[in-house]
Amino acid sequence: MNVVQILERLVRFPSVVGTPNGAIVDWIRAYLESHSVEVRVLPGPEGDRANLFATLGPRDRPGYILSGHMDVVPAGEAEWRSDPFTLRAEGDALQGRGTSDMKGFLAAVLASVPAVLAGPLDRPLHLAFSYDEEAGCRGAPHLIARLPELCAPPLGAIIGEPSGMRGVRAHKGKAAARIRIEGRAGHSSRPDQGINAIHLMAEVLARAVETARALEKGPQDPTFEPPYASMQIGTIRGGQALNIVPDLCVADLEARAIPGIPPRTLLEPVHAVVCSLAERGVKATWETLSDYPALSxxxxxPLARLVEKLTGEPPLAAVSYGTEAGLYQNAGVPSIICGPGNIARAHKPNEFIRMDELTSCQAFIEALGGDLLAGS
Known part of the structure; x- marks a missing residue:
């Protein structure tokens, strides 16, 4: 199968984040096993989703990981010009959900397998495909925790998020949480008989705004725009009508951290307010939605120099989006981003990848495989 045929099959699986992914995992496993590749399917704690890990070459020697995620964001936008889960060619553009983010990378990796296996590999190339990356990198930590039993300590990990096949050395980390406050409904003419959940949430919001302003004056890293850590309340929901005391308020909060700062620590001042409300008898809960570290x-x-040699361009210093790369780095595996497509196309109607981007990525992976041959 060529890279376009593989991409067509991958796009056909509606592997939307947070849903079972057995079908796409089974297809990838069957494809790899048809090439005599050793495959491990690693179920996650959810029970209906799994990571996949495969090794080309000797797994008892240090090699490189090619990391990508199998899930995609939903595709319910009305602006799609065709079925988002059917690959459609429009000139040189191949449209479909996940083509850039990041089934194009997965397709290029899989299409490269026969060529990589054609030579006697002295060091391995590992394929690490995760689930639920789009929900805050939820699947990858379970895979990474099992690396010691899956392979020798890797020399590095290349995360194939869309970067125009240019290496990227850094990104911010992120932590996100959902805050839920329950009050008691009542008529607005008798606020003394109700408990206003939105009023209680205002204490939380005030601390979040105060913290966000303080972060602007905190540690700086000129690699990034903006150069400081940040925080925002992204969504807030509550209330039924103006004359009803709201009995529920839910807010989603995120913080983005520059390297050297654990993202979850940025949320602690806000978490302290939620805990204070709970201690005062308020039904206030905190749910962590995501937490992944920065990459630097x-x-x-050596990994940056290798990617520069294979791409012909020096890696970019940083990007604004987050990836699983920080998780690998945190586990002691040097990591870099390099993949086909453009992040500006991701999560949008009529998402696409160009044919030349796919072939460029396939050539990159085959060249990496050539670096791992005996005598190279």
Whole structure:
């Protein structure tokens, strides 16, 4: 199968984040096993989703990981010009949900397998495909925790998020939480008989705004725009009508951290307010939605130099989006981003990847495989 045929099959699976992914996992496993590749399917704690790990070459020697996620964001936008889960060619553009983010990378990896296996590999190339990345990198930590039993300590991980096949050395980390406050409904003419959940949430919001302003004056890293850590309340929901005391308010909060700052610590001042409300008898809960660290790879790191050699361009210093790369780095695996497509196309109607981007990525992976051959 060529790269377009593989991409067509991958796009056909509606592997939307937060849903069972057995069908796409089974297809990838069957494809790899047809090439005599050793495959491990690693079920997650959810019970209906799994990561996949496969090794080309000797797994008892240090090699490289190619990391990608199998899930995609939903595709319910009315602006789609065709079925988002059917690959459609429009000129040189191949449209479909996940083509850029990031089934195009997965397709290029899988299409490269025969060529990589054609030579006697002295060091391995590992394929690490995760689930629920779009929900805050929820699947990858379970896979990474099992690396010691799956392979020798890796030399590095290449995360194939869309970067125009340009290496990227850094991104911010992120932590997100959902705050839920329950009050008691009543008529607005008798507020003394109700408990206003929105009023209680105002204490939480005030601390979030105060913290966000303080972060602007905190530690700076000029690699990023903006150069400081940030915080925002992204959504807030509550109330039924103007004359009803609201009995429920829910807010989603996120913080983005520059390297060197654990993202979850940025949320602690807000979490403290929620805990204070609970101690005062308020039904206030805190749910962590995501938590992944920043990425920071030195410009002179061997992995950065390798990617520069294979792409012909020096890696970019940083990007604004987050990836699983920080999780691998946190586990002691040097990591970098490099993948086909453009992040500006992701999560949008008529998402696409160009044919030349796919072939460029496939050539990159096959060249990486050539670096792992005996005698290279």
């Amino acid at each position: 790879l030195p410009a002179d790191a």
